[in-house]
Amino acid sequence: MNILVDKKPRKGAKTRFIVFMILAGILVVLSVIAPKLAPNDPYEISSANINASPSAQYPMGTDRLGRCVFSRVLMGARTSIFSAVALVAITFVIGSLLGMAAGWYGGIVDTLIMRFADILLAFPQMVLAIAVAGILGGGMFNAMLAMGITGWTVYARLARAQVLALKREAYVDAARLSGCSSLAIMFRTLLPNMLGPMIVNASIQIGSMMVGIAGLSFLGIGINEPQAEWGSMINNSRAYIQLAPWAVLGPAIATIITVMIFNYLGDCVRDVMDVEAGE
Numbered sequence: 710m711n712i713l714v715d716k717k718p719r720k721g722a723k724t725r726f727i728v729f730m731i732l733a734g735i736l737v738v739l740s741v742i743a744p745k746l747a748p749n750d751p752y753e754i755s756s757a758n759i760n761a762s763p764s765a766q767y768p769m770g771t772d773r774l775g776r777c778v779f780s781r782v783l784m785g786a787r788t789s790i791f792s793a794v795a796l797v798a799i800t801f802v803i804g805s806l807l808g809m810a811a812g813w814y815g816g817i818v819d820t821l822i823m824r825f826a827d828i829l830l831a832f833p834q835m836v837l838a839i840a841v842a843g844i845l846g847g848g849m850f851n852a853m854l855a856m857g858i859t860g861w862t863v864y865a866r867l868a869r870a871q872v873l874a875l876k877r878e879a880y881v882d883a884a885r886l887s888g889c890s891s892l893a894i895m896f897r898t899l900l901p902n903m904l905g906p907m908i909v910n911a912s913i914q915i916g917s918m919m920v921g922i923a924g925l926s927f928l929g930i931g932i933n934e935p936q937a938e939w940g941s942m943i944n945n946s947r948a949y950i951q952l953a954p955w956a957v958l959g960p961a962i963a964t965i966i967t968v969m970i971f972n973y974l975g976d977c978v979r980d981v982m983d984v985e986a987g988e
Contacts, residue, residue, distance in 0.1 A: 726977035732970045740786035749777035751784045751937050760953035770955040772946050778959045784937040785960060788849070790967065792932075793919035796853045796860065801911045804861035808868025809895050813876060823869065826862040834859045838921060842930040852931040856921045860914070867910055871903035905982050913975030916968040923964055939964045 739746065749767065755775030763770045769778035811819040829837070834856075842855035875881065876899065884894045923940030925931030932938040934945060939960035946956035 722977065722980040726974075726981045729970060729974040729977050733974050736786065736790060736967055736970060739783070740790045743783040743787050747777070747780035747783050749780045751777060751780035752935050753777075760949060760956070762953075763955055769959040770953060772942070772953070772956040773949050778942075778956050781937040781942060782939070782959045782963050785939045785942060786963065786967070788932060788936060788938045789919055789923060789940075789964070792849055792853055792922055793915050793971075796857055796918050796922070797911050797914050799853075800857050800860035800914075801864050801907070804864025805868045805907060807861065808865035808870075809872050809899065811865065812869040812872025813891060813895055813899075819869070822865065826865050829859045829862055832859070835921060835924065838925060839928065839930065842925050847930060847933040849932050849936070852922050852925045855925060855931075856918055860918065863910060863914065864907065867907060868903065871906065872899055875899050875902055909975070909979045909982050912978045913972070915975065916972040919964070919968055919971065 753776060755771070758767070758771045758775040760773060761767055761771040761775070767777050767779065769782065772778055772781070807822050811822040837859055838855040841858055842851055845851040845854065872895075881894060881898055884898050889897070922931060923938070923943075926933070926938050926940030927944045929944060932941055934941060942960040943957055943964075946953065946960075950957050
């Protein structure tokens with residue numbers, strides 16, 4: 710009886726993971742082939758079609774400069790999704806390496822890395838990102854740098870905790886006795902055993918990074934025009950929301966749906982990892 714009860718949540722977790730993995734894959738594919746799918750030039754300005762309502766030619770209408778909102782939403786997917794994924798990947802690698810070094814070597818190395826992380830964590834991430842982006846100016850690189858200033862600390866703390874818990878295991882002692890170097894033990898022995906929780910955390914962070922980058926662009930200190938990005942599109946069209954609400958609703962709905970899919974995907978990855986750990 711217990712076996713039957715246990716199998717249902719396991720099957721449900723894997724099914725949800727597959728569904729949201731497919732949805733996330735569709736979003737990524739759409740962002741890759743966005744230039745081929747866009748019905749109009751997303752950067753073409755048309756004074757004759759300013760704030761035009763949705764039509765066959767412009768499925769989501771046009772914005773204040775007469776640009777096709779639907780085409781810009783498609784092109785914005787590439788900017789929003791890939792910038793968030795790239796940022797998570799970079800902070801994942803940097804934070805994991807620093808956390809592993811802090812946990813393995815301890816002493817002054819641990820103190821320097823973790824106290825620096827504590828200093829950054831003393832400030833709310835978005836407030837610090839706004840300050841950094843305000844100093845550096847607009848642009849994709851500066852927006853990613855502003856969000857990544859504190860993004861690595863999450864992975865560093867988690868990696869450090871994992872290393873502290875694993876480095877006293879018998880298989881680590883066996884690796885030491887066999888003559889393996891510290892780097893070999895960290896990357897060949899410890900890393901494979903701690904990747905699970907790290908990947909779960911990274912998958913959950915994608916949606917948060919996407920919202921953060923869009924938030925900076927909405928405030929005018931992130932990715933700026935003419936580059937298509939959802940936060941910037943919302944900011945530039947909000948003054949015309951009563952006249953042309955579609956120019957705001959298009960990128961806003963795209964942001965909500967995309968963030969929800971990646972957040973649910975992160976939850977599903979966590980559930981699947983928990984199920985596999987319990988089997």
